[in-house]
Amino acid sequence: MPAQASSSFSAARAPRVAIVGATGAVGEEFLRVLDQRSFPMTSLKLLASARSAGKTLSFGDQTLTVEALGEHSFDDVDLALFSAGGSISREYAPLAVKAGAVVVDNSSAFRMTDGVPLVVPEVNPQAVTEAGIGLRKELKAGIIANPNCSTIIMLLAVNPLHRFAGVERIVVSTYQAASGAGAAAMRELEQQTREALSAPGGTGTVETQDVFGMQYAFNLFSHNSPVEMGGYNQEELKMVHESHKIWNQDADQGAAVSPERIRTGITATCVRVPVMRAHAESINLTFRDECSELKASELLRAAPGVTLQDDRAANAFPTPLQASHQDDVFVGRVRRDLSQPEGRGLDLFVCGDQIRKGAALNAVQIAELLLERRGAER
Ligand SMILES: NC(=O)c1ccc[n+]([C@@H]2O[C@H](COP(=O)([O-])OP(=O)(O)OC[C@H]3O[C@@H](n4cnc5c(N)ncnc54)[C@H](OP(=O)(O)O)[C@@H]3O)[C@@H](O)[C@H]2O)c1
Structure with a gap:
C-alpha cells in the first residue's frame, strides 16, 4: 500500500491541480x-519529462508552460492527475501522496x-x-486508480445489464485504436499510411516501424502488450481482473449477483486495428436471468454515459470515428x-473514445466525485 498522509487541501479554495504527462x-x-467541464482549480501545473520543460500548451485562453517532473513537484498540489506510464506513477505517485495530494492514476501501476x-x-x-480518500484535511491523501480503457468501455455497456440480470459470462473481442498506445503511435500510423500509399510499385509496404516493430497501416495484429503464461496478453488479463475488482467494489450497489458470485467468467481477445482514435468491442453475454433485446435496449437507453445507437433499418451502428x-x-x-x-x-457492439472516457474524462469524473463529496460533507 502506498504511503498515506492527510490531504493538503484547504476547503477555503478550489484545489491546486497538476497533470503529470501533460x-x-x-x-x-x-x-x-478540465476546460470543457470548468473544473474548479486554484492553479494548474503541467508536468512532463525534462525533454518538454519550457514547452507551452494551451488551456482555454491561457498559455501554460510545462515543467520537468521532480521530487518537489507536488509541494503545492492538492490533486495530481497522472498519465505518464507505470514506472513514473510507481516512483512519483507515493511522493505526491506524501506531500498531501490525492492522486488519480491512469497507469496500471496501482490498479x-x-x-x-x-x-x-x-x-x-x-x-x-x-477508501476514505478525499480533498479534505480530515480525509486521507491517497491514490485512486483509473481502470484500463478497454475495461471502462466494456463496463459502461455491460454494467446496466449485469445489474438487471446478472452476467455470468462475457466473451469480448476488441478493435483498439492507435491512440491507446499514445501520441507516438498515432504519429506512426499517420506516417506509415503516407508511406504505404506512396510505396514504390504499389507494394503498400512501409519503412517506419518504430513503435510496434511492424506494419500497422492497412494491417491489424494481436495487442502489443506482453503475452503471459497461458497465452493471454496483459491487456486481455486487465479486462478480466479489473472488471472483477470493480464489480466486487460495487457489491452493495444493487448488483444482481451477490459479491461471492461476482466472478463472472470473462475471456478477451484484444487486437490493434489501424484506427486513429476510439476503441470498438464486440461483446457476447450470458445472463443468469432472462434479459430480452427489448429490455436491454431500454436499460442501455437509460444508462448514464451510454448512447444507444441501434438502427437496423438503416444499418447504422456505432463507429470509432463517430465515437471520437x-x-x-x-x-x-x-x-x-x-x-x-x-x-x-445477447450480443453487443460498442465504441468509445478511450483517451476520453477510457482515460482523461473518467479520471476527471473521479476528481469531481471528490469535490461533490467535499460539498456534501461540509
Ligand atoms: N492513450 C490511452 O488511451 C490511455 C488510456 C488509458 C490509460 N493510459 C495510460 O496513460 C499513460 C500515458 O499514456 P499516453 O497514451 O498519454 O502516452 P504518451 O502520449 O506517450 O504520453 C506520455 C507522457 O508521459 C510523459 N513522460 C514520459 N517519460 C517521463 C518522465 N521520465 N518524466 C515525466 N514525464 C514523462 C511524456 O512527457 P514527454 O512528452 O516530455 O516525453 C508524456 O507527457 C500510460 O500509463 C497509459 O497506459 C493511456
Whole structure:
C-alpha cells in the first residue's frame, strides 16, 4: 500500500491541480476535459519529462508552460492527475501522496493494489468514499486508480445489464485504436499510411516501424502488450481482473449477483486495428436471468454515459470515428444470441473514445466525485 498522509487541501479554495504527462495523448485530453467541464482549480501545473520543460500548451485562453517532473513537484498540489506510464506513477505517485495530494492514476501501476480504489464513476462511485480518500484535511491523501480503457468501455455497456440480470459470462473481442498506445503511435500510423500509399510499385509496404516493430497501416495484429503464461496478453488479463475488482467494489450497489458470485467468467481477445482514435468491442453475454433485446435496449437507453445507437433499418451502428471526442460510449447491434437458450444470451457492439472516457474524462469524473463529496460533507 502506498504511503498515506492527510490531504493538503484547504476547503477555503478550489484545489491546486497538476497533470503529470501533460504533453502526452491523455495529458492533452486532460487539458481539454478540465476546460470543457470548468473544473474548479486554484492553479494548474503541467508536468512532463525534462525533454518538454519550457514547452507551452494551451488551456482555454491561457498559455501554460510545462515543467520537468521532480521530487518537489507536488509541494503545492492538492490533486495530481497522472498519465505518464507505470514506472513514473510507481516512483512519483507515493511522493505526491506524501506531500498531501490525492492522486488519480491512469497507469496500471496501482490498479490491483489492495486498498487502492479502482473506479468507474457510473459503476462503483462508492469505492472512493469507502477508501476514505478525499480533498479534505480530515480525509486521507491517497491514490485512486483509473481502470484500463478497454475495461471502462466494456463496463459502461455491460454494467446496466449485469445489474438487471446478472452476467455470468462475457466473451469480448476488441478493435483498439492507435491512440491507446499514445501520441507516438498515432504519429506512426499517420506516417506509415503516407508511406504505404506512396510505396514504390504499389507494394503498400512501409519503412517506419518504430513503435510496434511492424506494419500497422492497412494491417491489424494481436495487442502489443506482453503475452503471459497461458497465452493471454496483459491487456486481455486487465479486462478480466479489473472488471472483477470493480464489480466486487460495487457489491452493495444493487448488483444482481451477490459479491461471492461476482466472478463472472470473462475471456478477451484484444487486437490493434489501424484506427486513429476510439476503441470498438464486440461483446457476447450470458445472463443468469432472462434479459430480452427489448429490455436491454431500454436499460442501455437509460444508462448514464451510454448512447444507444441501434438502427437496423438503416444499418447504422456505432463507429470509432463517430465515437471520437465524445463523452459517451456508443452501443448498438443489440441482438439475441441465437446459440444460447432464449433470453440468456445477447450480443453487443460498442465504441468509445478511450483517451476520453477510457482515460482523461473518467479520471476527471473521479476528481469531481471528490469535490461533490467535499460539498456534501461540509
Ligand atoms: N492513450 C490511452 O488511451 C490511455 C488510456 C488509458 C490509460 N493510459 C495510460 O496513460 C499513460 C500515458 O499514456 P499516453 O497514451 O498519454 O502516452 P504518451 O502520449 O506517450 O504520453 C506520455 C507522457 O508521459 C510523459 N513522460 C514520459 N517519460 C517521463 C518522465 N521520465 N518524466 C515525466 N514525464 C514523462 C511524456 O512527457 P514527454 O512528452 O516530455 O516525453 C508524456 O507527457 C500510460 O500509463 C497509459 O497506459 C493511456
